[in-house]
Amino acid sequence: MKERDKKIRKIYCTVFLVSVLVFVIGLILGGFDGFNGLFYSDTFTYVTMALPFCLWAWLIILGLIFVKKDWIVNSIIVICAIPHIINIMVLVGFSNSFVDILQWYLMVLSFGLITF
Numbered sequence: 001m002k003e004r005d006k007k008i009r010k011i012y013c014t015v016f017l018v019s020v021l022v023f024v025i026g027l028i029l030g031g032f033d034g035f036n037g038l039f040y041s042d043t044f045t046y047v048t049m050a051l052p053f054c055l056w057a058w059l060i061i062l063g064l065i066f067v068k069k070d071w072i073v074n075s076i077i078v079i080c081a082i083p084h085i086i087n088i089m090v091l092v093g094f095s096n097s098f099v100d101i102l103q104w105y106l107m108v109l110s111f112g113l114i115t116f
Contacts, residue, residue: 005068012067016059016076023052053087054111056080 026048063077091101 019052019055
């Protein structure tokens with residue numbers, strides 16, 4: 001394996017681990033299911049839940065296109081895709097149109113900077 005591929009895979013795995021760590025810290029400090037955490041704030045909770053979700057969308061795209069595949073990368077892609085598949089099923093169930101789902105995912109890919 002080339003040195004460049006190893007470096008890209010290492011960065012990819014590091015970003016995944018950091019995003020999972022942010023998500024877990026957000027659950028512990030921000031609270032979940034009616035449990036107010038140590039640092040309960042709506043903004044803190046939204047940031048620690050939305051940032052990993054947006055990163056996971058980009059990790060799926062980058063993992064499918066740019067990273068050389070092995071079982072670790074494939075596992076990361078599947079793990080990142082599970083929340084997105086569930087979210088798409090919920091959006092299909094409660095959304096008015098396919099365009100709404102596309103707009104929502106455009107917002108996800110822009111980390112919430114583009115809102116509709």
